[in-house]
Amino acid sequence: MARKSDVTRPRLSREAIVAGAVALADAEGLDAVTIRRLAQEHGVTPMAMYWHFSDKDSLLDGLAEHLIEAVKLPAPTDAPWDAQLREVLAAFLVAVRPHPALANLTLRRILAAEPGLEIAERVLELLQRAGFTPARGAEVGTFLVCSIITLVAADPSPAPPRPEVDEDQARRDKLARLASLPPERYPRVIAAGPALVACRDGDDYFDLNIDLLVEGVRGVRRR
Amino acid sequence: MARKSDVTRPRLSREAIVAGAVALADAEGLDAVTIRRLAQEHGVTPMAMYWHFSDKDSLLDGLAEHLIEAVKLPAPTDAPWDAQLREVLAAFLVAVRPHPALANLTLRRILAAEPGLEIAERVLELLQRAGFTPARGAEVGTFLVCSIITLVAADPSPAPPRPEVDEDQARRDKLARLASLPPERYPRVIAAGPALVACRDGDDYFDLNIDLLVEGVRGVRRR
DNA sequence: TCAACCCACTGTACGACGTACACGACCCGC
DNA sequence: GCGGGTCGTGTACGTCGTACAGTGGGTTGA
Structure with missing residues (x-):
């Protein structure tokens, strides 16, 4: 060899x-x-x-742990719970975003090691402060973290092949296909085509949807 | 043969x-x-x-299309946009939920066939009515649909093996592991353990988080 | 009636994958 | 110098997706 x-x-x-x-x-x-x-x-x-x-799966465990370790959890402050929650979610996003191909691995492995437990504890604490019972907090917290992961993982093509020229071309093709739809049936899909096909390399998409999640938590707080 | x-x-x-x-x-x-x-x-x-x-990937395309076709889109009414949006998301959930192993396949294939385009058009229309520009609507709508899929896909173990007794056992083991964590470091993780480990077979989890999403959309509407 | 044709399927083969099992080579303290 | 961990090799097996070349049976046109 x-x-x-x-x-x-x-x-x-x-x-x-x-x-x-x-x-x-x-x-x-x-x-x-x-x-x-x-x-x-x-x-x-x-x-x-x-x-x-021991086997390939434990290698994937290692990858997930590597990503989760990279999360730089912001220090607790006396800011309101929703501002802090946003910071925590954003921190998670920042760590995972450079590795969209690996994001999904973290889905079921957050509670497997210490750094992930730390994140979970922090999120649950903030949600408790927001007024959720432990059970409700667990449901909401699980969903929040899963959503951040999805935010990252759902973006790219299944597997980015070598040339990024190709990737651009694929995007253009997809856009062209949307543009050629019957406008009387899908006017809004056509209008939104560029945004539907665009790659999420700006912060807008992520900022907007993290806001959406935090606002959502505020909205369902009283139940 | x-x-x-x-x-x-x-x-x-x-x-x-x-x-x-x-x-x-x-x-x-x-x-x-x-x-x-x-x-x-x-x-x-x-x-x-x-x-x-033509190959395995196109078989998977077929599976995704099969799931998306099963979505029974509710007829438009004159109810407010947020109520209708909730109905649409719930309809999507109902179709996908019986097949958690396949949910992820639909992530990148919604815009590939007619039934998915119909859903997209409908969501975009409701978001436009809510006051979003086409671009913003596309970003929010993409995230909403992805979140529903994640809601379903994130739940089960990677691949449910044969005996469901085992599955229960795995859950019990995981809960026991959480329960044995140091209580002074992870009090809330331990308290929330049952909810973190539980399988999402009740409607509560889904209802709560669909509400969260719709409330979130209402929250970020003005931007 | 019968050859021609094409659809749906068979048979064989190849390279890549994860990994079980047996076997070294290196390095350490004794 | 030597015995026992640590780390890696070599070979082999079964499974996967799929390329390529056949093949049989139903329909069709003459």
Whole structure:
């Protein structure tokens, strides 16, 4: 097997594997994250991965944990609960947004490790302060976090392939298809076409919808 | 190859394949939906599928379309926009909820066929009536639909395996893990444990969060 | 009536995937 | 110098999607 270099290769490690996997997922999508592919990129046999991870699923656990660890939870202040809630959700968004291909992995793994528990505790505390019972708070909090993840994950094409020229082209094609719909049946879809097809690289989309969530929480507070 | 019956087998069709795939996904999760497995269940060679679908992805397209077609859009009334929006979102939820394993497929395929376009048009119309510009309406509407899907898809374990006794056991284990956390660090996580771990089989969770979304839309309306 | 045709399906094969199992090589303290 | 962890190799198996080349049976035109 060809080594990465002729001299000694820097020892493999959990962290190095995870970092490589994250980079790979960012560049080519989650489907490109393969035991064999990662091994190859580290100049190593596929089976070498199994010393550091018991199986592929635990590798994905590692990726999710990596994302969740990156959340920089803002320090508690004496600002009102809704302002603080917005900050917490925004912090989560900021951490996850660079890795849309991995966002979905965090969906079911937030409560699996300490950093995620910290986030959950914080959200539940703010929701309790807002007047929710623990059960209601859990339901709302679960939904909030899931929504942030979806906000990020729902955006891109299933898996961004190599050339970003292609991606643009695909978007243009999609827009053209919308534009060619019968205008008497779908006037608003056509009018909104550019916004429906656009990639969410501005902050507007995220700001607006985080606001929507927080406003929603305020709205259902009394129940 | 063994036929499903000794006598002539009823001709294969797109619809039959999709129906089988939906049933399979409901029973054993999306991972069980395999070209080979479907072929076997129809008493047919794997390659026979490729007469009806160009590849697996177009089969998944078919599944998504099947779900979206099932949405029973309520007739327009002269009720206020927010009440109607709630009805539309609820209708979407009702159609998707029986098939959590397939919900995510609809995320990027709503605008691919006519029934989905109809839904989009309707949502955009209501949002326009609420005072949103087409662009803003598109951003909010996209998020609303994605949220409904997430509401359904985020719930179950990755893929429900065979015995539902196991599923209950897994839930109990997870709850026990939460309960054994240090109470001084995670008091609210522990208090909310049952609600965090519970399966969302009651309507409460969905009703509450649809309300949250509609209230959120009302909240961000003026911008 | 019979050859021609096409639809729906078969058969075989290939490369990629996750991973079980057995086997080294390296490095450490004793 | 040597025995036992730590880390990695080599080989193999079963499963996946699917390319490509056949093939049989129903319909059709002469």
